[in-house]
Amino acid sequence: MELNDIAKTMDEELMNNHQEEKPLTISVLTENKSGLLNGVTIIFTRRKINIEAINVSITEVEGVSRYTILIRSNRETAEKVVKQIRKLVEVLGAFVYEEDEIHYQELALYKVPMSVFLQGNKIERLVRNSGARILAIERDYIVIEKTGHKNETYDLFEKLKPYGLLEFVRSGRIAVSKSKRETATFLKELEEASKIKSN
Amino acid sequence: METLLTSTTQEGKKMTEKISGSEAVIKSLIMEGVNTVFGYPGGAIMPIYDTLYHYEDRLKHILVRHEQGAIHAAQGFARVSGEVGVCFATSGPGATNLITGIADASIDSTPIVCITGQVTSKLLGTDAFQETDVIGISMPVTKWNYQVTKADEIPEIIARAFYIAKSGRPGPVLIDITKDAQFDSLDFHYKKCEGIRSYHPVPKLDLKKVDQAAELINSAKKPYLLVGQGVLLAHAEKELKDFAEKTGIPVASTLLGLSAFSDDHELNVGFLGMHGNYGPNIKTNECDVLIAVGMRFDDRVTGDLSTYAKQAKVIHIEIDPSEIDKNVKTDIAINADAKEALKALISRVDQKQHSAWLQEFRDCDKLEQEKVINTTLAPETEKLKMAEVIKLVSDKTKGEAVIVTDVGQHQMVASRYYQFKKPKSNVTSGGLGTMGFALPAAFGAKVAAGDKEVIAVIGDGGFQMTIQELGSIFQYKVPVKIIVLNNNFLGMVRQWQQLFFDKRYSSTELVNPDFVRISEGYGIEANRVSEREKIDDAIDKMLAYDGAYFLEVEVEREDNVFPMVPAGAGVSDIRLE
Numbered sequence: 020m021e022l023n024d025i026a027k028t029m030d031e032e033l034m035n036n037h038q039e040e041k042p043l044t045i046s047v048l049t050e051n052k053s054g055l056l057n058g059v060t061i062i063f064t065r066r067k068i069n070i071e072a073i074n075v076s077i078t079e080v081e082g083v084s085r086y087t088i089l090i091r092s093n094r095e096t097a098e099k100v101v102k103q104i105r106k107l108v109e110v111l112g113a114f115v116y117e118e119d120e121i122h123y124q125e126l127a128l129y130k131v132p133m134s135v136f137l138q139g140n141k142i143e144r145l146v147r148n149s150g151a152r153i154l155a156i157e158r159d160y161i162v163i164e165k166t167g168h169k170n171e172t173y174d175l176f177e178k179l180k181p182y183g184l185l186e187f188v189r190s191g192r193i194a195v196s197k198s199k200r201e202t203a204t205f206l207k208e209l210e211e212a213s214k215i216k217s218n
Numbered sequence: 219m220e221t222l223l224t225s226t227t228q229e230g231k232k233m234t235e236k237i238s239g240s241e242a243v244i245k246s247l248i249m250e251g252v253n254t255v256f257g258y259p260g261g262a263i264m265p266i267y268d269t270l271y272h273y274e275d276r277l278k279h280i281l282v283r284h285e286q287g288a289i290h291a292a293q294g295f296a297r298v299s300g301e302v303g304v305c306f307a308t309s310g311p312g313a314t315n316l317i318t319g320i321a322d323a324s325i326d327s328t329p330i331v332c333i334t335g336q337v338t339s340k341l342l343g344t345d346a347f348q349e350t351d352v353i354g355i356s357m358p359v360t361k362w363n364y365q366v367t368k369a370d371e372i373p374e375i376i377a378r379a380f381y382i383a384k385s386g387r388p389g390p391v392l393i394d395i396t397k398d399a400q401f402d403s404l405d406f407h408y409k410k411c412e413g414i415r416s417y418h419p420v421p422k423l424d425l426k427k428v429d430q431a432a433e434l435i436n437s438a439k440k441p442y443l444l445v446g447q448g449v450l451l452a453h454a455e456k457e458l459k460d461f462a463e464k465t466g467i468p469v470a471s472t473l474l475g476l477s478a479f480s481d482d483h484e485l486n487v488g489f490l491g492m493h494g495n496y497g498p499n500i501k502t503n504e505c506d507v508l509i510a511v512g513m514r515f516d517d518r519v520t521g522d523l524s525t526y527a528k529q530a531k532v533i534h535i536e537i538d539p540s541e542i543d544k545n546v547k548t549d550i551a552i553n554a555d556a557k558e559a560l561k562a563l564i565s566r567v568d569q570k571q572h573s574a575w576l577q578e579f580r581d582c583d584k585l586e587q588e589k590v591i592n593t594t595l596a597p598e599t600e601k602l603k604m605a606e607v608i609k610l611v612s613d614k615t616k617g618e619a620v621i622v623t624d625v626g627q628h629q630m631v632a633s634r635y636y637q638f639k640k641p642k643s644n645v646t647s648g649g650l651g652t653m654g655f656a657l658p659a660a661f662g663a664k665v666a667a668g669d670k671e672v673i674a675v676i677g678d679g680g681f682q683m684t685i686q687e688l689g690s691i692f693q694y695k696v697p698v699k700i701i702v703l704n705n706n707f708l709g710m711v712r713q714w715q716q717l718f719f720d721k722r723y724s725s726t727e728l729v730n731p732d733f734v735r736i737s738e739g740y741g742i743e744a745n746r747v748s749e750r751e752k753i754d755d756a757i758d759k760m761l762a763y764d765g766a767y768f769l770e771v772e773v774e775r776e777d778n779v780f781p782m783v784p785a786g787a788g789v790s791d792i793r794l795e
Contacts, residue, residue: 050416061358102540108362108382111416
């Protein structure tokens with residue numbers, strides 16, 4: 020490759036950084052309204068963006084919900100999607116974050132047959148070593164619980180699989196941003212802003 | 219009107235009164251100042267229609283022939299009056315028939331409130347007769363929607379609906395009301411909506427951005443203003459004129475922006491887009507500062523984005539933040555109401571003239587005149603051309619009529635050759651390109667326009683998509699003038715087939731019925747003209763007629779609209795022939 024070509028490729032790479040596909044977390048603060056989830060998700064549908072995980076939860080402010088949505092997309096598209104989400108009347112705010120801008124976690128549950136558990140302490144050790152815990156013990160099976168990032172919960176999944184894993188489920192991601200601002204402060208700012216505007 | 223106001227005050231004084239949900243609907247509409255509703259009854263909305271029977275003196279209802287007609291009429295009404303258009307429909311098919319119009323109103327920012335009846339709340343989700351999930355169906359095309367299942371929600375929800383529909387960037391709202399909520403009673407008290415915590419329709423003007431924009435404009439050598447419907451929606455026509463006159467900047471308009479800036483103003487350089495004028499398209503790629511006001515860089519305006527105005531610094535004045543940087547990257551984004559932003563800009567910009575730059579547009583006009591306009595307006599063809607008809611209508615109405623167009627060749631020709639002189643006098647389906655829009659929209663527009671002349675210009679294809687609304691025009695004696703430019707083709711598609719599909723005219727030829735006899739069957743005075751020497755008289759006769767009038771003009775069958783920016787090409791690639 021010619022030197023010029025290399026330089027050109029590097030430039031393109033820099034430009035593509037904004038257009039590079041990567042995991043992005045979209046956090047949406049909303050009023051509690053039935054049907055709104057549909058309104059949010061169809062915005063992704065329209066651009067044919069697959070939602071990898073979604074979680075809806077209450078927040079520290081009464082009546083306000085937070086949707087945490089994990090997608091794979093480029094930043095530019097995600098920003099446009101977020102602007103569309105903000106247009107929904109009951110949406111208070113929407114933000115897009117890259118992996119290093121948030122603290123996030125997921126939860127996984129593993130159901131394994133009691134029989135393998137009784138075959139020795141291998142599984143027990145596995146549970147202990149991987150920072151998981153036993154959630155429930157029933158006559159025929161036990162349920163193991165583990166929190167962690169996708170690769171960590173998947174790692175345990177791989178390790179348990181040879182023992183005849185009966186069921187596996189992983190939750191959507193939940194995340195908080197690294198910014199110091201609280202939801203309540205953000206809402207107060209919003210209310211102030213709406214006062215100025217209506218004058 | 220006076221009685222309406224007095225009764226409003228009286229109602230305002232009363233604390234509460236016990237009434238039915240359906241009466242609350244009607245009273246709420248009256249409190250919002252609504253005087254006309256377009257609609258069609260059916261099972262699930264019968265309680266509302268029953269109440270309407272007692273309020274006919276205060277709330278006029280226009281019975282259309284199809285719900286699509288109701289919403290397009292409401293759109294025409296809204297576009298001309300600047301008020302919220304209101305329509306009623308029943309559940310199921312009634313509601314789904316509104317969807318095309320809702321999508322049209324959404325993409326063209328038209329304030330509409332649709333009220334649909336719904337099956338009784340106990341039956342929701344059971345596939346009951348005429349039950350459809352209209353909330354789900356309309357969600358992507360409404361600005362807001364809500365299903366009312368309890369009577370006492372009605373006043374507050376209707377107040378919200380009107381507030382949301384007309385504030386900020388306007389749009390359609392749908393309220394679905396179950397039959398039991400219409401029957402049940404509530405303590406009625408009406409309070410207009412003044413704000414919603416999660417909704418901020420008018421962003422605060424950032425004066426720092428205005429300063430930066432003014433600086434850029436003051437230093438520009440070839441500044442260029444593109445205006446869209448945002449100017450009309452913000453009632454900023456005067457501010458636009460003052461701004462343009464002070465800065466001496468040439469002004470071009472998008473399809474929906476037409477009539478915001480008088481066509482006879484010396485700074486008006488014309489119409490943008492795929493079939494717009496030559497200069498406005500070419501010069502987009504030669505200006506140094508592009509100032510876009512209340513427009514959204516639609517692909518029919520920009521053509522290929524990768525070659526669009528790359529040389530220019532872009533200032534975008536736009537009320538909807540999601541439009542900023544969506545298609546064209548801006549250098550200075552002013553996220554604000556167009557009127558407010560222009561007002562602030564006027565005091566900050568220098569008085570200037572750009573005569574040489576303006577002359578460049580005039581030189582382009584000369585070329586377009588020679589290559590396109592002359593042969594279009596004085597053709598050697600035996601048959602009339604669409605443009606000749608429009609030019610005559612424009613001259614005879616002095617550019618002061620409201621022109622309602624459908625979608626296709628006639629729409630582009632009307633937009634090119636009608637000289638719009640009055641704001642809000644251009645009503646058309648832009649973003650969605652809805653054939654069948656014009657006939658119902660025109661009668662809705664005429665209901666709002668009062669004495670102003672309203673002329674629908676429609677193709678023979680689109681006319682037959684909502685032809686049944688001749689019935690509404692007949693029943694309510696709406697004195698709208700209807701011109702059908704008949705070429706027995708779906709003309710625009712045929713033009714594309716000719717230019718890009720080797721003349722394979724696949725399913726574009728129409729064998730039409732006798733439109734004159736159909737109109738006469740509907741009790742509408744009608745005439746057909748095909749000869750050039752008769753068109754002048756025919757238009758005079760139409761304009762002089764006191765009442766609704768239908769004029770069919772047989773035009774050149776295989777005429778093409780030029781100039782043209784081929785799909786996917788850049789604005790510089792505009793073709794004159």
